[in-house]
Amino acid sequence: MLTITLLPVRSDNYIFLAVDSATGFRFVVDPADAEPVLDALAGEKLDAILNTHHHGDHVGGNLELKAATGCTIIGPAADRDRIPGIDRAVADGETVALGASEALVMDVPGHTRGHIAYYCAESAALFCGDTLFALGCGRLFEGTPAQMWDALKRFRALPADTRIYCAHEYTESNLRFAEHLLPGDPALSAYGVEIRAKRAQGLPTVPALIGQETAASPFLRADDGEMAAKLGLAVNADPVAVFAEIRGRKDRF
Template identity: 60%
Template sequence: MGALSVIRLAILPDSANYTFLIHDAASGQTAVVDPGDAGPVQEECQRRGWRLTHIWNTHHHHDHVGGNLALKAATGCTVIGSAVDAGRIPGLDRTVADGDCFDIGGHPVQVLGVSGHTIGHIAFYLPDAAALFCGDTLFSLGCGRMFEGSPQQFWQALSRLRALPDDTLVYCAHEYTESNLRFALSIEPDHPVLKQRALVITALRYQGVPTVPCLLGEEKASNPFLRVDQPELAALLGRDAGDPAAVFAELRRRKDGFS
């Protein structure tokens, strides 16, 4: 069993989406995570000589599932998504839920329930590859908007992701790092890790280089949405660190109004 190849594709430029191709050379299996647009996926597979075998959907939003039917019609691939989203994911063939496990080319894929951005949102964790495909639950220095879930659900989801190993690569679905950085610094302007990351992120984006994937260990140290149970951050937000869901709710409220 060899190493997996992970290819990042930029799609839907208006919403700065990423989709990811995951390929196992030994078996020939190829999965795509959250294909909001079929065209770039088909072109990249053709260029590399890969045959798409699976679609993995983290949640039902159109910028994550918009390419499902075209890709399925072209390749006959199997669409995997949350059982909760059974009526909302186009072309869904196989439903999964928190705690389920399947594989790609013998590499285990663990399904994590991470409701908050939506109800039924899932993430895919590949321990062999130290890779997490988390959709819109966790972003570099941020998290998704809370469209359907509650603060308690969202904080529980982020806590689960925070518990993964520090060397995990976070493949999130949007290039929002610069705006997330500006917000984080507005809350904690003197945070030393944030200030250091600002130098790196600003340089990368100036050169047009993506910031995704990011390293979970760095997120644990600097992403405010992963630290709402820390007294220092709670105090800055005027909330009690003993109620991290309330701290999260206040932080998310401020981010929603940030420009």
């Protein structure tokens, strides 16, 4: 099992520092900056960095952490040329040993061409970078709506108690958009109460839960005829087209 600590950095990023309880294997996911990680380590070893994609607010600390700790940097094979200091390039279906734990690599392009996620089944943890957010998903900078919808369906198929360790605290903004799109939606309304209570106390909304997101997030409901109808589309509209409409409206919101 993994013990996972959130390290808030920059304006809204999260770095995740995780320790395998059986072996003490320690790794960090998407280190935007090195200093917060080194402070949190407090002299303890760092075995690995897991990168989900190439953006600077996910790999900015790679080289400094590698120089300071000798850790191994693991990242997407499809983006190996853009991951600073990469030692091991991984792709869909491969596993990464994390002490006694392991992570399944999932190719989830859309936000970027080579985006991956790491799913740790025994810890019910998904490190999904900028593909999925609480009540949202990443912008399509390098991929297509079809790619992103396929990625979201893969996440939606995971067990309902899977915790989503997404890399940004965008939830309140996503909530406002979702409520604009789905006023009065029961699942969304209940989730909104929880989100606002956490943020009022200065608490993170991450990790979120797959089950809660599946019930409330418009981005995970693109194949729901009721969702299509609310957008003025045919009940039997192509889910990719429905997703593209939702993503486009969020981009303009």
